[in-house]
Amino acid sequence: MDVTVIDHPLALSRLTTMRDERSSNAQFRAALKELAQMLVYEAARDLPLEDLPINTPLVPTTGYRLLQPPLLVPVIRAGLGMVDAAMSMIPDAQVGFVGMARNEETHQPVPYLEALPDDLSDQTVFVIDPMLATGGSMLHTLRLIADRGARDITAICMVSAPRGVQALAESGLPVRLVTAAVDDGLNEDAYIVPGLGDAGDRLYGPRYNDASAQ
Ligand SMILES: O=P(O)(O)OC[C@H]1O[C@H](OP(=O)(O)OP(=O)(O)O)[C@H](O)[C@@H]1O
Ligand SMILES: O=c1cc[nH]c(=O)[nH]1
Ligand SMILES: [Mg+2]
Secondary structure, eight states, X not given: OOEEEOOOHHHHHHHHHHHOTTOOHHHHHHHHHHHHHHHHHHXXXXXXXXXXXXXXXXXXXXXXXXXXXXXXXXXXXXXXXXXXXXXXXXXXXXXXXXXXXXXXXXXXXXXXXXXXXXXXXXXXXEEEOSEESSSHHHHHHHHHHHHTTOOOEEEEEEEEOXXXXXXXXXTOOSEEEEEXXXXXXXXXXXXXXXXXXXXXXXXXXXXXXOGGGO
């Protein structure tokens, strides 16, 4: 699997704000949005273009536009924090949704929402979720997308654990990973270490539904 680690200085400064336990929810959200823009920018580097004839104030010339914007798929909740930033980079993108919460004891993802187009066979897909820990949530999402025919999927995650990266690589699914960091590992609660804690809670506060208790 192709893994791109975006260790640009400006990306690392945003990631540091996100990791810092002293950062407020507002500071965390702002840093996450800025880092999301950088990761989407890099993830979009090889998207095909088509020519767009235009006139400058001086002469006709050839411009470019995306041949087909990727479908953005945030994994709710934490992935929602990245959507506006991703759409600011790719304004014509459409958005599908997958909702999932890890069971705190088993660490298995418990899906509670799936809103995706039926046919993704001709569609590039960007899955966005800040955290790739065991990889369970991402794998579940990737399977939903691959089952709809997608053959070109990019997982955009801010912090990844080696176990999650390995799970994706061994899945055989048509996915590549764009991430800002591959951290040391997981603790006994399957949180990424050093990580940044619970991304959903740091964005939005505690989760009030009991989906993960199923
Ligand atoms: O790789 P995994 O071990 O599956 O863990 C990663 C998942 O955990 C987090 O979501 P969480 O379940 O905390 O839900 P939330 O976004 O609602 O907080 C995160 O946003 C990923 O979706
Ligand atoms: O470290 C982790 C692992 C899973 N989900 C998070 O939000 N953080
Ligand atoms: Mg969470």
